[in-house]
Amino acid sequence: MSRDVKEERCERCDCIIGLGCACSPDGSVSKAKPTPHTRQEWRRFPADTILISPTQYAHLPGACGHLTEELVTPPRWGWIPDPAAGLWDRLGISHPATATAGNTTRQAVRRCEDCQTAWSAT
Numbered sequence: 001m002s003r004d005v006k007e008e009r010c011e012r013c014d015c016i017i018g019l020g021c022a023c024s025p026d027g028s029v030s031k032a033k034p035t036p037h038t039r040q041e042w043r044r045f046p047a048d049t050i051l052i053s054p055t056q057y058a059h060l061p062g063a064c065g066h067l068t069e070e071l072v073t074p075p076r077w078g079w080i081p082d083p084a085a086g087l088w089d090r091l092g093i094s095h096p097a098t099a100t101a102g103n104t105t106r107q108a109v110r111r112c113e114d115c116q117t118a119w120s121a122t
Contacts, residue, residue: 042069050080052099052106064114078106
């Protein structure tokens with residue numbers, strides 16, 4: 001007797017809900033002080049690589065606790081290994097970032113809030 005299990009992915013971080021997604025279930029931003037996150041060293045992606053999820057979010061390697069390097073694989077993800085200076089800061093609906101590696105059809109139109117916080121702290 002087999003049972004089909006559908007992986008439900010979070011629209012914000014693209015992690016499987018209940019298996020890695022740490023986002024608030026109601027989508028609200030927590031008013032509590034965020035827990036400090038130590039940026040993890042990733043092996044395949046330099047720290048300035050812009051990772052692009054299937055949900056059009058941009059992430060930075062190791063900058064958020066809800067994304068691991070093992071999840072970032074084509075064809076689900078695309079990335080920009082050597083982004084132009086200032087691309088992260090300009091990124092938005094009016095200035096999408098298009099992947100140059102992995103799944104090159106991926107475009108990011110918004111930044112992960114946790115990654116943005118980590119980027120701003122550097």
